[in-house]
Each structure stands twice: as C-alpha cells, then as structure tokens.
Amino acid sequence: MASPLSRDLIVRTAVELIERDGVNAVSMRRLAAELGTGAMSLYNHLPNKAALLDAVAEYILVGMEFAADPAADWREAVRSLARAFREVAHRYPRSVMVVVSRQPNSTIGMRPVELALATAQAAGFRGKAAVQVMRAVVNYVLGCLVHESSQTEARWAADTRPLVDPAELEAAGLVNVRELLPALAEHDSEADFEFGLELLISALDALPRTAADAAGFTG
Amino acid sequence: MASPLSRDLIVRTAVELIERDGVNAVSMRRLAAELGTGAMSLYNHLPNKAALLDAVAEYILVGMEFAADPAADWREAVRSLARAFREVAHRYPRSVMVVVSRQPNSTIGMRPVELALATAQAAGFRGKAAVQVMRAVVNYVLGCLVHESSQTEARWAADTRPLVDPAELEAAGLVNVRELLPALAEHDSEADFEFGLELLISALDALPRTAADAAGFTG
DNA sequence: GGCTCGTACGTACACCGTACGTATGTGACC
DNA sequence: GGTCACATACGTACGGTGTACGTACGAGCC
Numbered sequence: 001m002a003s004p005l006s007r008d009l010i011v012r013t014a015v016e017l018i019e020r021d022g023v024n025a026v027s028m029r030r031l032a033a034e035l036g037t038g039a040m041s042l043y044n045h046l047p048n049k050a051a052l053l054d055a056v057a058e059y060i061l062v063g064m065e066f067a068a069d070p071a072a073d074w075r076e077a078v079r080s081l082a083r084a085f086r087e088v089a090h091r092y093p094r095s096v097m098v099v100v101s102r103q104p105n106s107t108i109g110m111r112p113v114e115l116a117l118a119t120a121q122a123a124g125f126r127g128k129a130a131v132q133v134m135r136a137v138v139n140y141v142l143g144c145l146v147h148e149s150s151q152t153e154a155r156w157a158a159d160t161r162p163l164v165d166p167a168e169l170e171a172a173g174l175v176n177v178r179e180l181l182p183a184l185a186e187h188d189s190e191a192d193f194e195f196g197l198e199l200l201i202s203a204l205d206a207l208p209r210t211a212a213d214a215a216g217f218t219g
Numbered sequence: 220m221a222s223p224l225s226r227d228l229i230v231r232t233a234v235e236l237i238e239r240d241g242v243n244a245v246s247m248r249r250l251a252a253e254l255g256t257g258a259m260s261l262y263n264h265l266p267n268k269a270a271l272l273d274a275v276a277e278y279i280l281v282g283m284e285f286a287a288d289p290a291a292d293w294r295e296a297v298r299s300l301a302r303a304f305r306e307v308a309h310r311y312p313r314s315v316m317v318v319v320s321r322q323p324n325s326t327i328g329m330r331p332v333e334l335a336l337a338t339a340q341a342a343g344f345r346g347k348a349a350v351q352v353m354r355a356v357v358n359y360v361l362g363c364l365v366h367e368s369s370q371t372e373a374r375w376a377a378d379t380r381p382l383v384d385p386a387e388l389e390a391a392g393l394v395n396v397r398e399l400l401p402a403l404a405e406h407d408s409e410a411d412f413e414f415g416l417e418l419l420i421s422a423l424d425a426l427p428r429t430a431a432d433a434a435g436f437t438g
Numbered sequence: 439g440g441c442t443c444g445t446a447c448g449t450a451c452a453c454c455g456t457a458c459g460t461a462t463g464t465g466a467c468c
Numbered sequence: 469g470g471t472c473a474c475a476t477a478c479g480t481a482c483g484g485t486g487t488a489c490g491t492a493c494g495a496g497c498c
Contacts, residue, residue: 004476005477027453028456029455037478038477038478039456040456040478040479040480041476041478043456043457044475044476048456049455097320100365100369101316101320101369102369103369103373107383107388107393108391110388110393110396111393113396113403114392114393114395114396117395117396117399127399130399130402131399131402132410132414136359136414136415136418138362138366139359139362139363139366139411139415140355140358140359140362140415142362142366143357143358143359143360143361143362143363144358144362146320146365147354147357147358147361150320150321150322153322164326164329168326172327172329172330173333176333177329180336180346180349183346183347183349192351192354192355195351195354196354196355196358196359196419199422204418206422207418223445224445246484246485247487248484248485248486257446258447258485258487259449259488260445260446262487262488263444263445263446264445267487268486
C-alpha cells in the first residue's frame with residue numbers, strides 16, 4: 001500500500017468523499033476503493049460504519065477555528081463563536097448533517113461548548129442562566145446551518161429550481177407568500193444569519209443579570 | 220388484500236414504522252410486510268423511496284395544527300406558531316429529522332411559511348424585513364427541534380448515558396463545562412425553548428419598524 | 439369473446455454492512 | 469536462525485437493500 005491506512009487517513013478520505021459525492025455515496029466498499037484497499041481492511045481501524053460517521057463528525061468539530069479574543073467584548077465573542085460554527089459548516093457543507101444528526105459523545109467535541117459557556121459567563125450569566133443563554137444561541141446557529149445545508153444539498157441535486165407558481169399560491173390562499181415571493185427568492189444566508197444573531201445579542205444585552213459583572217458591561 | 224393499498228395508507232404506515240422502529244428500520248420490504256403486501260407493490264403508488272420520505276415529511280408538515288388567533292397580539296401569534304412546530308415535532312419525534320433534512324417542494328408545505336409571514340407583517344415588518352424576521356424565528360425553532368430530536372434518538376439508542384467524567388474534563392481544560400455540569404445535565408427542553416423564544420420576541424419588540432402599524436404595538 | 443389498463447406479485451441484479459477465515463509481514467524472545 | 473504472537477490486509481459469504489423488469493389477474497368497455 002502506498003499509504004499505511006490509518007484511522008485518521010480513513011476519516012479524512014471519508015470527508016473528502018462526502019464533500020465530493022454526498023453522504024449517501026459513502027459506503028465501506030466505495031471508501032476502501034478510494035483508499036486502494038479492500039472494504040474489510042477499514043474494520044481494523046473502526047468498529048463499524050456508525051463509528052466512521054461519528055469520527056467524521058468529530059473530525060469536523062475539531063476543525064473549528066476560534067479566533068475569539070477573551071479580552072474582547074462578550075458580544076464580539078458571541079459573534080466570533082457563531083461565525084466559527086458557520087465557517088466550518090461552509091468548509092464542509094455536505095457533512096453538516098452528519099455532524100448535526102449525531103450527538104457528540106466525545107470530550108473533544110465539547111470544546112465549543114466550553115467556549116460558549118465561557119462567553120455566557122463573560123456576559124454576566126451564571127449557572128443555569130448561562131446554560132440557557134448558550135443553548136439559545138447554539139440552537140439558533142444550528143437551525144441556520146441546517147437550513148443552509150438543506151439548500152446547499154438541494155442545489156447539488158437540483159435538476160431545476162421548482163420555484164412555485166404564483167397563480168398556484170393564489171389558489172392555495174397563500175397571499176403573503178405570493179406577495180413576498182421576490183424577498184423569499186433572494187436568499188442572502190449571510191445577511192439572514194447576521195440579522196438573527198444581532199437580534200439575539202441585543203436581547204441578551206437587555207436581559208437582567210444576577211450579578212452586574214459582565215465584561216464590557218457599560219450600561 | 221384487506222385494505223386496498225393507497226398512497227396515503229402507505230405513507231401513514233411509514234410514519235408509524237418510523238416512530239416505532241426508527242428511520243433506519245424503514246425499507247420498502249419492511250414497509251410492504253407491514254402492509255401485508257410485496258415490496259414492489261409500493262412502486263405503483265410512489266416512484267421511489269426518496270419520494271416516500273418526501274411524502275412522509277409533507278404528511279407531518281400538513282399535520283401541524285395552528286391555533287393562532289389572527290386578532291391576538293402578534294407576540295402571542297409568534298409563540299403559538301413556534302409551539303405548533305414544536306408540538307408536531309413531539310407528536311412524531313423520530314420523524315423530525317426526516318422532515319428537516321429535505322426541503323419542502325410542495326405548495327401545501329408552505330402553509331407554515333404563509334402563517335409566519337402573516338405574523339411578521341402583523342408585527343409591523345414589511346418586505347425583506349418580514350422575511351428576515353420569519354427566518355430568524357424559524358431557524359431558532361428548527362435548531363431547537365433538531366437538538367431535541369438528537370437527544371430523543373440518543374435516549375432510544377441509549378445503552379447507558381455516557382455522561383463524561385469530571386476529572387477528564389478538568390484534564391482537557393474544560394473548566395466551564397465541569398463547573399456547569401449539573402446545569403448542563405438537567406435538560407428542560409421546554410424551558411430552554413421558551414427562554415430563547417421570549418428572547419427573540421423581546422428583540423423583535425425593540426426593533427424599529429418602517430411603519431408603526433404593528434397590531435398590538437403600544438410602545 | 440377480446441382489448442386495454444391499472445394494480446399486484448415474483449424474480450433478479452447490483453450493492454450494502456459486516457462476520458469470519460486466512461494470508462502476510464514484523465518484532466520479540468529463545 | 470527459528471518460532472512465536474500479533475497487527476494488518478484480503479477474500480469469501482450471508483442476509484438485507486432499492487428497484488428494473490416480466491408476469492398475472494381483475495375491471496371496464498367494445
């Protein structure tokens with residue numbers, strides 16, 4: 001064998017394969033062929049396919065790059081964290097659903113959680129409030145990524161954009177959809193993402209704290 | 220055949236099967252066996268398995284029950300709408316990911332969009348702003364549902380709760396995770412959901428309008 | 439009767455995950 | 469050097485998958 005077939009190599013190749021041909025194209029045989037080996041050789045490094053996908057999810061999660069400055073304003077930290085999630089999701093667009101659809105069992109996968117909690121505490125939230133704040137932001141970001149992923153995958157499989165017929169909408173009584181169809185059609189995921197994020201940040205800003213010791217809290 | 224095997228019956232049975240044994244347990248053979256027929260008979264009513272899953276998604280989407288009072292405060296309408304999403308997700312917990320992971324191609328699937336847009340307009344947002352507001356809330360709700368679904372599925376497959384070792388967290392430098400472990404452990408999905416929802420509503424409330432004609436807008 | 443047509447059944451194929459048996463190379467100890 | 473144990477790779481095989489295709493049967497119509 002040219003390369004000695006390690007767990008890491010297998011996982012990286014799996015990610016490549018997912019990004020190239022989609023999740024459904026990943027099979028042990030196909031992946032092994034990609035690596036120039038037999039399907040069963042993979043099982044020396046991974047117990048089963050589920051473990052492979054778990055490993056893919058972990059690999060991607062670990063690939064997150066946080067540029068958060070701990071000294072910075074917590075609002076900026078929230079933005080930075082949320083964008084880091086989104087950035088990695090854009091780096092591996094077709095693997096997003098793999099990550100999302102399996103809960104992180106590994107300790108290493110908790111690093112984002114750690115940073116998010118640290119930020120929530122920096123914002124002045126303690127205990128259960130910190131957890132709730134984190135979950136609110138994370139759930140929002142998660143929703144955005146799933147939404148974007150769904151669109152991306154659609155574009156990949158897109159024979160044509162269906163783009164419903166206005167007359168049909170009228171008939172179905174969907175007047176608001178029809179009226180706002182141009183606004184619905186132009187998808188600026190970036191702007192949408194930032195809009196909701198700022199919404200949440202401003203709401204958090206206005207929230208009362210148990211202790212007014214939020215870093216950068218000025219009024 | 221006892222029952223004449225219609226598309227609707229097939230789809231309903233598929234939903235039952237997903238809820239009972241999970242998405243992975245759904246195969247054309249298994250589903251056909253459930254219906255007391257052969258696998259290939261299903262193809263008289265559905266072109267392929269993807270279409271079946273699309274139909275399942277649509278079936279569930281259509282099953283949403285909106286109790287929104289158009290005359291009510293728009294904030295209450297947002298709550299009602301968001302809860303309707305969550306309620307249907309709880310009614311079909313194991314089918315959530317099926318719905319989420321395929322974009323709605325059908326006109327009928329746009330009914331929630333229609334109501335959400337109507338609510339956004341009732342809140343005083345027009346045009347692109349209305350769409351962005353809707354997307355922000357929808358994405359948040361979506362994230363919550365995916366999160367909850369992930370946990371639900373985990374509980375189904377749960378041999379044991381892994382529940383990481385505090386010492387291990389310490390070693391990995393995840394001090395915040397360790398400190399907030401009790402708060403992280405007690406999952407009150409309901410409370411978390413409502414918390415984030417109120418966060419968004421309050422932020423929307425504080426947002427400037429292009430026209431101050433929001434229904435129930437008093438401040 | 440015969441014709442068409444929609445529905446159901448059965449077989450067949452290529453592919454899937456993976457259990458299991460086997461080969462091959464490598465380092466440890468005598 | 470001999471001969472172990474062991475890790476890694478390969479091959480075969482089994483049961484299951486989606487579905488293409490051929491066949492059969494019944495209802496409606498001439």
